Amino acid sequence: MTTTEDKLNLPEPPGENGLPFIGETIAFFSDPNFNQKRIEKYGKIYRTNVFGSPTVMMIGSEANTFLFRNENKYVVSTWPKSTRVLLGKKSLAVNNGSFHTSRRKLLYDAFQPRALASYIPTMEQITNNYLQKWEQTNQLTWYPELRNYTFDIASNLFVSTDGGSQSRVGHYFEVWCAGLFTIPISLPWTKFGKALTARRKLLENLEQIILKRQQDSSPGEDALGLLIQAEDEEGNSLSLEELKDQVLLLLFAGHETLTSAIASFCLLTAQHPDVMQRLREEQDRLKITGTPTLENLKAMTYLEQVLKEVMRLIPPVGGGFREAVETFEFGGYRIPKGWNIQYQIAQTHKDEEVYPESDRFNPDRFDHKQPADKQASFGYIPFGGGLRECIGKEFARLEMRLFASKLLQNYQWELLPNQNLNLVTVPTPHPRDGLKVKFSRR
DSSP, rough: OOOOOHHEEEOOOOBBOOTTTTBTTHHHHTTTHHHHHHHHHHOOOEEEEEETEEEEEOOSHHHHHHHHHTBTTTTTOOOOOOHHHHOTTOOGGGHHHHHHHHHHHHHHHSHHHHHHHHHHHHHHHHHHHHHHHHHHHEEHHHHHHHHHHHHHHHHHHOOOOOOGGGGGHHHHHHHHHHHHTSSSOTTTHHHHHHHHHHHHHHHHHHHHHHHHHSSSSOSSSSSSHHHHHHHHTSSSSHHHHHHHHHHHHHHHHHHHHHHHHHHHHHHHHHOOOOHHHHHHHHHHHTTTOOSSSSSHHHHHHHHHHHHHHHHHHHHHHHHEEESSSOEEETTEEEEEETTTEEEEHHHHHOTTTTTTSSSSSOOOGGGGTSSSGGGGGOOOOOOOOGGGGGHHHHHHHHHHHHHHHHHHEEEEEEEEEEEOOEEEESSOEEEETEEEEEEEOO
């Protein structure tokens, strides 16, 4: 057993501090091979300095298992300052301990199976509208359209607002998202400064929606209605300030990362016609007519394999941050109290021992006979893990499956030539030129 004295005598992880104040933040954002270069130089545990804090990268399923199982003992969840400020002090995402636990229970009501099943008709209607629109357009830049699509669904289901992407809220939301993972310099022309202004305007709009709803005889059946009626353990309702922060988080969770995953699905299936063919055969075999049920969607086993492989190869979130609340030892190194840690989703998913030929798109690695995600504890973590696993995980999986099913049944798409398909990774991965496609009915 490692004693406190032993821990103090251990070396800190190797690495570099970078420039004063900003450290290696610019390279962290701009260099797609940032982690790979440092892993080759230092190994799977190394030190850097990003967002103004000394940060240890801990990579692989063993590191994930250690961090997720020692939540609130050695580490607590944290975010870069820009993200914390823009999400808000009351947001579930930036809180820990008992407050996090109690709020997570309240928010979970919006993601229970009964709630998910009730979302399907609205999801289907909005999906059909967008698919018909894209068919008429014929050639389009798909990624911005997919952002509008997921935002319309999130704003409709969570706050009962139709056409949210074309409203002022939709515009402010895009500016706000763009500042979430930036250097927090609050000048009017920086992404962070613009995002702060957008947050203020977003909250003003959300406040009007909430106050109107609180005055209605019924607060409604959507996520906002559930939160307005919710009470914590002491029987207290959520304050207006907290309602605004939690709704903002729900809109973000139901939009940003989901758009990335759907865009990656569209890209990778277009690049792999053999996979596309098998997906179509499954849809034709299931012969789903009318509005699909949860059971229909669960029967799409090959689609599930493909979606898993999409999120393995291009995870919507590259990693998650923790803060050391006690000095601890891992992998022969001392991680000092107060330092930040990042666990790496993208790098975990490249582990050749778990995922041979990890750079290859191969949905068969998730075949039910010997699925790769069952071979290592926390070796597959597109939604994070442990106490902080993404609360909207099942909502995202539902929307992805419904969208893919409708798309595959009735439409075809092909990538247009002469476009840059390299991925921009911030705030979430997407093709640099926005995914230009020719779109038509099957």
